[in-house]
Amino acid sequence: MAFSxxxxxxxxxxxxxxxxxxxxxxxxxxxxxxxxxxxxxxxxQKADLVFLDLTMPEMDGFxxxxxxxxxxxxxxxxxxxxDIQSKAREKVLGLGALDFVPKPxxxxxxxxxxxxxxx
Amino acid sequence: xxxxxEIRRQAIEExxxxxxxxxxxxxxxxxxxxxxxxVPKVQAVSPLEVINILSASIEEKDxxxxxxxxxxxxxxxxxxxxxxxxxxxNLMYLVMEDGGFTPDMEIDKLRLEVILEVSNIxxxxxxxxxSALLNTVIxxxxxxxxxxxxxxxxxxxxxxxxxxxxxxxxxxxxxxEREVTGYxxxxxxxxxxxxxxxxxxxxxxxxx
Numbered sequence: 001m002a003f004s005x006x007x008x009x010x011x012x013x014x015x016x017x018x019x020x021x022x023x024x025x026x027x028x029x030x031x032x033x034x035x036x037x038x039x040x041x042x043x044x045q046k047a048d049l050v051f052l053d054l055t056m057p058e059m060d061g062f063x064x065x066x067x068x069x070x071x072x073x074x075x076x077x078x079x080x081x082x083d084i085q086s087k088a089r090e091k092v093l094g095l096g097a098l099d100f101v102p103k104p105x106x107x108x109x110x111x112x113x114x115x116x117x118x119x
Numbered sequence: 120x121x122x123x124x125e126i127r128r129q130a131i132e133e134x135x136x137x138x139x140x141x142x143x144x145x146x147x148x149x150x151x152x153x154x155x156x157x158v159p160k161v162q163a164v165s166p167l168e169v170i171n172i173l174s175a176s177i178e179e180k181d182x183x184x185x186x187x188x189x190x191x192x193x194x195x196x197x198x199x200x201x202x203x204x205x206x207x208x209n210l211m212y213l214v215m216e217d218g219g220f221t222p223d224m225e226i227d228k229l230r231l232e233v234i235l236e237v238s239n240i241x242x243x244x245x246x247x248x249x250s251a252l253l254n255t256v257i258x259x260x261x262x263x264x265x266x267x268x269x270x271x272x273x274x275x276x277x278x279x280x281x282x283x284x285x286x287x288x289x290x291x292x293x294x295x296e297r298e299v300t301g302y303x304x305x306x307x308x309x310x311x312x313x314x315x316x317x318x319x320x321x322x323x324x325x326x327x
Contacts, residue, residue: 013323013327014133016326017326019327082156103137
């Protein structure tokens with residue numbers, strides 16, 4: 001297994017839409033239905049790239065991102081969100097996210113991200 | 120058509136999530152600051168239940184500003200933006216601060232104008248994006264403003280006038296620095312649900 005991807009999003013449909021945009025390749029794809037579960041999965045096994053939603057019940061993406069970056073400052077996290085406000089984008093980039101992708105994601109944008117992180 | 124299956128419910132929630140995000144971003148540009156979004160919910164209800172759900176969601180027994188707007192096209196129904204408490208008034212001050220001016224208008228009239236404009240942005244952007252994602256176009260009737268309790272007879276009668284069943288979609292936004300919370304509800308007539316479910320199925324086939 002060359003590398004691993006982790007998608008954290010409360011919406012199963014959103015996870016499916018993102019998974020469809022991922023380029024073909026030999027990687028492990030894991031999915032978490034919320035922030036707490038995502039942090040747990042990342043803690044058990046780091047991912048080479050994390051896709052993170054912002055608007056989630058219980059633990060939102062801002063808190064998840066902050067906790068994840070605190071646990072692993074080298075984590076590569078891309079926020080994929082319907083919350084496209086400029087302040088949301090600024091906040092996640094300030095917290096250490098690599099990039100911000102408005103929903104719905106496109107295969108071209110995800111492919112560009114893979115290339116930018118060398119996957 | 121099998122009605123509101125779990126996967127269709129999840130798909131409609133995600134479509135509204137994307138659409139509402141667009142609407143809230145437009146509103147944030149007008150108001151300044153960051154607006155917190157809630158996760159949308161979708162459920163099949165009767166019009167009588169709509170009143171109870173609206174009332175329970177808002178958790179506000181006193182003043183509430185309601186803007187109701189009908190939309191029609193391949194799918195049709197009504198949108199309601201509810202601004203409980205001082206939200207309408209606080210929105211007015213936010214808009215005035217942002218604009219840096221005091222309009223030559225009575226304060227109550229200005230508050231109404233701001234509420235209408237905010238509802239125009241939120242409802243228009245959200246339903247516009249939702250219909251675009253489903254590859255269709257809708258048109259809107261002029262909005263109606265109700266400044267009484269959500270359980271008032273006048274508002275209740277208006278909601279009761281709709282079909283026997285409805286698909287209720289609801290979510291909310293909150294301004295992080297000011298006391299402004301808005302609740303957005305859509306109810307779609309049962310007469311367009313076959314069309315909606317068919318388009319949602321197509322969306323799922325294409326995107327997942």
